[in-house]
Amino acid sequence: MSLWKIFSRGIYEENPILRLALSLCPALAVTSTVQNALTMGLSVLFVITANNVMVSISRKWVNPKVRVPIFIISIATIVTVVELVLEAFFPALFKSLGIYLSLVVVFAIILARAEVFASKNKVIPSFFDGVGMGLGFTLAMVLIGGIREIFGAGTFLGYRLLGTWYDPPMVLILAPGGFLVIGCIIGLMNVYQERLDKMFIAKILTTPQAKDSV
Amino acid sequence: MSNLHEYFLLFMSAAIVNNYVLTRFLGLCIFFGVSKSVNSSMSMGMAIVSVMSISSIMTWTINHFILVPFHLSFLRTIVFVIVIASFVQLLEIVVKRFLPNLHKVWGIYLLLVATNCIVLGVPLINAEEDFNFVKSVVNAVGSGVGFSVALILMASVRERMEYAKIPKAMRGLGSTFIIAGMLALAFQGFSGMIPK
Numbered sequence: 001m002s003l004w005k006i007f008s009r010g011i012y013e014e015n016p017i018l019r020l021a022l023s024l025c026p027a028l029a030v031t032s033t034v035q036n037a038l039t040m041g042l043s044v045l046f047v048i049t050a051n052n053v054m055v056s057i058s059r060k061w062v063n064p065k066v067r068v069p070i071f072i073i074s075i076a077t078i079v080t081v082v083e084l085v086l087e088a089f090f091p092a093l094f095k096s097l098g099i100y101l102s103l104v105v106v107f108a109i110i111l112a113r114a115e116v117f118a119s120k121n122k123v124i125p126s127f128f129d130g131v132g133m134g135l136g137f138t139l140a141m142v143l144i145g146g147i148r149e150i151f152g153a154g155t156f157l158g159y160r161l162l163g164t165w166y167d168p169p170m171v172l173i174l175a176p177g178g179f180l181v182i183g184c185i186i187g188l189m190n191v192y193q194e195r196l197d198k199m200f201i202a203k204i205l206t207t208p209q210a211k212d213s214v
Numbered sequence: 215m216s217n218l219h220e221y222f223l224l225f226m227s228a229a230i231v232n233n234y235v236l237t238r239f240l241g242l243c244i245f246f247g248v249s250k251s252v253n254s255s256m257s258m259g260m261a262i263v264s265v266m267s268i269s270s271i272m273t274w275t276i277n278h279f280i281l282v283p284f285h286l287s288f289l290r291t292i293v294f295v296i297v298i299a300s301f302v303q304l305l306e307i308v309v310k311r312f313l314p315n316l317h318k319v320w321g322i323y324l325l326l327v328a329t330n331c332i333v334l335g336v337p338l339i340n341a342e343e344d345f346n347f348v349k350s351v352v353n354a355v356g357s358g359v360g361f362s363v364a365l366i367l368m369a370s371v372r373e374r375m376e377y378a379k380i381p382k383a384m385r386g387l388g389s390t391f392i393i394a395g396m397l398a399l400a401f402q403g404f405s406g407m408i409p410k
Contacts, residue, residue: 021387024242025331072299072329076292084288099338102291106329108243175237176398183384183391190383 003128010132016109017140018186023107026100027144028178034157037145039093041138043082043101048110048137049130050078055118056126062119071114072105079104109133147181148172221352227408228356234332235364236398237405240357241332245365246390248323255369259362261323263355265305266333269298270354273337274347294337295329302328332361367397 014020017027026044030036054074062070083101086094094101104110113133118126149155152172154162162168171177234240241262248258273294281287306324310317327333336357340350371393380389 021246022243024246025239028242029239069296069299072295073292076295080288080291083291099335099342102338103240103331103335105291105295106331106334108329111329171399174402175239176395176402178239179391179395179398183388183395186391187381187384187388190388194383 003125006125007128007132010129010134010136011139012136014133015136015140016133017137017144017182018189020109022109022112023137024182025103026107027141027182028175029100030097031141031145031148031178032152032173034142034145034149035093036096037141038138039086039090040097040100041134041141043086044104044107044110044137045131045134047075047078047082047104048113048134049127051075051110051114052118052126052130053123054078055114056121056123059119067119068111068115071111071119075110075114076105109137144178144181144185147185148177152177221348223408224349224352225356225359228353229360229363230401231404231408233360233364233401233404234336234357235361236394236401240335241330241361244326244330244332245361245368245394246387248326249365249368249372249390252366252369252373254323255365256362257319258323258326259358259365261320261327262332262361263358265298265302265324265327266336266354266358267351268305269301269333270337270340270350271347272297272301274340274345274350277337277341278347290338290341291334294334294341298333298337299328302333332357364397364401368394371397 010016012019016022017024023044026040030040051071051074055071058070058074079102082104083094086097086101113129117129121129146156149157150161152168152170154160154166154168172181228234232238235242235245244258244262249255276293276297277287277290281290281293286293302324306317309320309324336354337350340353345353372390375389375393384392
């Protein structure tokens with residue numbers, strides 16, 4: 001598999017939130033504003049990449065029987081580093097993320113990438129896998145956060161986007177909004193995917209050689 | 215007596231009013247993964263309640279007697295994760311050895327619980343809010359019960375939805391999210407019932 005393929009599949013095909021439905025807690029809890037969503041996304045991007053590299057480097061001398069505890073300790077260490085850095089330099093952001101930053105430790109997606117990919121591959125592919133997955137996660141977070149903030153509060157990153165005529169429905173900022181927005185995004189993605197599949201099939205059927213083979 | 219009153223309010227708050235799943239979004243992976251049938255969600259609820267109450271006792275003890283006196287609070291996340299994950303593994307082995315029948319129903323859910331947002335989140339919240347021992351346990355049991363309630367509600371809705379005519383794109387994950395949104399809306403109605 002080429003590096004580009006490894007990198008890009010995390011963004012759409014195997015998007016951690018929208019396709020695999022892993023690590024949903026943060027996707028709902030901290031996406032009421034874009035700023036929180038972005039911070040969370042970047043923290044996860046860092047943790048998943050660093051952890052993939054660590055696991056990949058140490059894969060030769062970790063006994064497979066104890067690999068999961070080792071992964072967990074490695075993830076927890078990196079998360080603690082991120083926590084301390086954020087607390088020191090961006091205390092306000094750290095506060096608004098609250099407990100969810102510590103909970104990055106148990107995100108299924110990070111453990112899953114370590115187990116499925118990094119423990120079986122060399123360092124460089126693991127690095128790109130981590131960056132791709134993290135980027136997919138960040139993009140999905142910003143997408144959900146953007147929809148919720150623009151339509152739920154009329155602002156984007158704190159700047160007023162929609163005029164005072166817009167009466168925002170509070171529900172989008174509150175808890176239920178997160179579920180509804182993600183549900184709708186998944187539905188739209190499925191519609192889009194179906195279109196793509198149909199176009200693909202139509203293309204195959206119209207090319208002459210394919211017709212013969214069918 | 216006033217203590218009892220306080221504990222009761224805390225329990226209701228954790229279980230219903232500030233339901234951990236539907237208003238604080240902890241434990242969603244299991245919430246969407248296991249809620250396909252009412253039976254399995256009951257076993258899951260049982261596993262969650264027992265694991266959370268015991269692990270909150272353990273983490274409280276460690277936090278109170280080791281981490282805080284030695285100024286090691288920054289290691290909280292690492293220590294809690296390790297303690298809970300190893301405890302769940304141990305519990306699984308013990309149950310497998312002594313209660314094989316229970317293990318058949320339970321085993322897989324126990325392993326799922328090992329690294330899960332809600333199981334780690336509640337002890338962390340307990341430590342952050344500086345709850346005393348009884349309060350920590352009450353909070354853990356309450357949130358476990360709240361989780362089970364949400365899970366069973368979700369599972370019963372999904373069982374009925376099995377034969378419904380849903381647009382193709384929304385089948386599966388999409389409709390599940392919308393149902394969860396509706397449930398969360400319902401639980402939103404409880405908000406503010408307990409003054410903070």
